[in-house]
Amino acid sequence: DSGVTQTPKHLITATGQRVTLRCSPRSGDLSVYWYQQSLDQGLQFLIQYYNGEERAKGNILERFSAQQFPDLHSELNLSSLELGDSALYFCASSVLPNTGELFFGEGSRLTVL
Amino acid sequence: AQSVAQPEDQVNVAEGNPLTVKCTYSVSGNPYLFWYVQYPNRGLQFLLKYITGDNLVKGSYGFEAEFNKSQTSFHLKKPSALVSDSALYFCAASSYGDDKIIFGKGTRLHILP
Numbered sequence: 001d002s003g004v005t006q007t008p009k010h011l012i013t014a015t016g017q018r019v020t021l022r023c024s025p026r027s028g029d030l031s032v033y034w035y036q037q038s039l040d041q042g043l044q045f046l047i048q049y050y051n052g053e054e055r056a057k058g059n060i061l062e063r064f065s066a067q068q069f070p071d072l073h074s075e076l077n078l079s080s081l082e083l084g085d086s087a088l089y090f091c092a093s094s095v096l097p098n099t100g101e102l103f104f105g106e107g108s109r110l111t112v113l
Numbered sequence: 114a115q116s117v118a119q120p121e122d123q124v125n126v127a128e129g130n131p132l133t134v135k136c137t138y139s140v141s142g143n144p145y146l147f148w149y150v151q152y153p154n155r156g157l158q159f160l161l162k163y164i165t166g167d168n169l170v171k172g173s174y175g176f177e178a179e180f181n182k183s184q185t186s187f188h189l190k191k192p193s194a195l196v197s198d199s200a201l202y203f204c205a206a207s208s209y210g211d212d213k214i215i216f217g218k219g220t221r222l223h224i225l226p
Contacts, residue, residue, distance in 0.1 A: 002156060002158075004156070031212075033214065035216070041218075042203075042216065042217065042218030042219055043157075043203060043216040043218075043219065045213055045214065045215055045216070048212050048213065048214075050212070055212040056211070056212040056213040058213060058215075090156060090157070092156075092157075097212040098145065098207055098209075098210075098211065098212050098214070100145050100147045100159075100162045100164070100205070100207065100214065101147075101159045101162060102149075102157070102159065102214065103159070104149075104156030104157045104158070105156050106154075106155060106156050107156055
């Protein structure tokens with residue numbers, strides 16, 4: 001158990017809908033990363049927060065947004081969903097940014113029908 | 114832009130033989146390099162990292178990796194493979210001052226009994 005909690009574990013929704021994925025980092029970790037894993041694209045970096053502040057942005061679509069709250073949990077919001085958004089979304093946390101030892105949650109599997 | 118390449122989608126090795134999983138990287142500045150492993154239906158687990166110091170880094174489960182600056186490579190190695198090493202392996206990179214951690218597409222390692 002990594003100590004990182006992601007909910008929901010599975011989510012099935014329809015095109016055009018909006019979903020929110022939630023991540024609780026490991027106790028004491030200030031940095032949260034979001035990644036999208038799909039079969040053809042591998043593990044794509046989306047966005048990273050440190051102590052509530054956005055620090056790095058990757059290939060995150062404009063339809064997607066995220067935030068990290070004062071209690072350090074993070075949410076990834078996906079809107080106007082398309083079939084291609086179906087993927088496994090991982091959250092990872094670390095004590096500090098850029099130290100590299102990320103602790104990953106088990107992921108949220110999103111299926112868009 | 115940072116990038117990580119894992120040239121082999123799959124590597125097959127007989128149990129007891131040495132294994133190598135290849136990784137090359139492109140970052141600006143001094144690289145921070147990492148290896149992670151993913152078992153089916155699980156999040157990624159940290160194996161080892163190179164930040165500075167010895168080019169040969171030792172990690173979990175008997176794995177090690179060799180940093181080669183001139184070849185911009187960070188290959189993962191193990192002297193004697195176990196069937197339980199079969200999994201998906203990811204190489205990742207970042208650099209000093211950049212909070213993004215970019216992953217390669219992954220290499221599936223099959224250890225044949």
